[in-house]
Amino acid sequence: MSASPLSPEYIKIRHAHRQFITPEGGIINALDDISLSIAQSEFITLLGPSGCGKTTLLKIVAGFEELDSGDILLDGQSIIQQPAHKRPVNTVFQSYALFPHMTVGDNVGYGLDIAKVNKIERNQRVAEALNMVGLSGIEQRLPSQLSGGQQQRVALARAIINRPKLLLLDEPLSALDKNLRLQMQLELKNLQSELGICFIFVTHDQEEALTMSDRIVVLNGGKIEQVGSPDEIYHTPKTEFVAKFIGESNILSGIVINKSETEIEVDCNGLTLHSFDTKPELGEEVKLLLRPEHLSLTPNDHEGARAQLTMKLNQTVFIGTDYQLHGELQNGQSFSALTRKTNTPLVNGSELTLYYQVNALHTIPSKKKSTKGHI
Ligand SMILES: Nc1ncnc2c1ncn2[C@@H]1O[C@H](COP(=O)(O)OP(=O)(O)OP(=O)(O)O)[C@@H](O)[C@H]1O
Numbered sequence: 001m002s003a004s005p006l007s008p009e010y011i012k013i014r015h016a017h018r019q020f021i022t023p024e025g026g027i028i029n030a031l032d033d034i035s036l037s038i039a040q041s042e043f044i045t046l047l048g049p050s051g052c053g054k055t056t057l058l059k060i061v062a063g064f065e066e067l068d069s070g071d072i073l074l075d076g077q078s079i080i081q082q083p084a085h086k087r088p089v090n091t092v093f094q095s096y097a098l099f100p101h102m103t104v105g106d107n108v109g110y111g112l113d114i115a116k117v118n119k120i121e122r123n124q125r126v127a128e129a130l131n132m133v134g135l136s137g138i139e140q141r142l143p144s145q146l147s148g149g150q151q152q153r154v155a156l157a158r159a160i161i162n163r164p165k166l167l168l169l170d171e172p173l174s175a176l177d178k179n180l181r182l183q184m185q186l187e188l189k190n191l192q193s194e195l196g197i198c199f200i201f202v203t204h205d206q207e208e209a210l211t212m213s214d215r216i217v218v219l220n221g222g223k224i225e226q227v228g229s230p231d232e233i234y235h236t237p238k239t240e241f242v243a244k245f246i247g248e249s250n251i252l253s254g255i256v257i258n259k260s261e262t263e264i265e266v267d268c269n270g271l272t273l274h275s276f277d278t279k280p281e282l283g284e285e286v287k288l289l290l291r292p293e294h295l296s297l298t299p300n301d302h303e304g305a306r307a308q309l310t311m312k313l314n315q316t317v318f319i320g321t322d323y324q325l326h327g328e329l330q331n332g333q334s335f336s337a338l339t340r341k342t343n344t345p346l347v348n349g350s351e352l353t354l355y356y357q358v359n360a361l362h363t364i365p366s367k368k369k370s371t372k373g374h375i
């Protein structure tokens with residue numbers, strides 16, 4: 001039975017495993033039991049450090065690489081036996097690899113020429129595809145007569161012309177300069193909603209992932225660390241790896257020493273912090289995540305003095321709109337905060353009082369429970 005167009009399970013990756021034997025004789029688990037369901041018109045991003053398996057997963061979906069075990073279903077049908085050219089999937093790579101001796105029109109129309117689509121329809125669809133990527137009327141130019149951003153758009157036009165159900169994009173913007181990259185991020189997002197098809201986008205740039213995605217899949221060492229909306233991934237990371245990988249973070253280790261219905265108190269090596277995140281048990285070891293932007297040099301009206309920390313300031317960095325303050329807490333831990341222009345003097349070596357929002361303090365459970373601290 002076929003999935004409905006809005007089914008969140010349009011694409012199902014089931015227990016995907018892929019190992020590589022390296023020339024040195026080592027074994028790499030490039031994909032280690034990946035299971036993931038994706039909706040038909042979703043913009044989903046694979047995010048993770050170099051070597052975590054992003055490209056391997058895309059290649060397997062595209063059909064350029066095989067699974068050791070597991071399955072991939074598209075609209076209810078397994079596609080792993082289908083050769084790459086039969087899958088309704090196209091890929092855009094980092095190096096857009098246009099044919100240099102062919103005009104833009106011939107590059108974009110290449111797939112239709114191979115499929116022997118008649119000239120009139122072919123030319124019309126080339127014009128449509130170029131129009132979708134904002135490049136009307138440049139069919140006669142050669143790739144060398146275009147900027148990097150324009151070439152990337154031609155590669156996109158070439159990838160969408162045969163109307164794939166799924167577009168795979170492997171770091172397609174990484175060769176572009178920052179401004180062009182930001183512009184292309186918005187254009188890609190618009191293109192995806194216009195086409196209404198699924199984009200699986202790969203990046204190792206966290207900001208890019210947060211800006212563009214409906215959901216983000218954070219990968220680490222061939223495994224999924226977390227799948228969620230950009231908001232969930234940023235504000236409620238499930239693991240320390242995700243908390244550190246996405247955005248700036250202060251992570252404090254501690255033990256829950258007090259717990260009420262609405263609040264916990266955590267001892268972090270002599271410092272007591274409060275959180276409204278009451279999932280951890282009394283006596284449990286936890287990691288606390290406190291983002292630098294959730295700290296302030298002025299007290300919070302509701303929480304006042306109890307939600308504060310003292311930091312010895314070591315360094316102030318001006319980053320345009322804000323100041324990054326780097327220093328050390330009383331328990332010796334490195335710490336940072338972000339603040340707008342302030343009347344508080346920022347003198348290295350001075351002690352600053354930092355106020356935090358209790359509701360912004362998120363806990364990440366540790367694997368093991370502590371034996372001490374029960375009260
Ligand atoms: N053909 C291969 N033979 C051996 N090892 C491979 C092969 N292809 C990939 N690997 C290894 O598998 C792991 C995953 O590689 P992959 O290319 O999927 O990483 P990635 O997340 O795309 O990294 P990057 O961000 O650097 O592009 C890496 O450790 C890589 O060295």
Ligand SMILES: [Mg+2]
Pocket residue numbers: 054055056
């Ligand atoms: Mg890669």
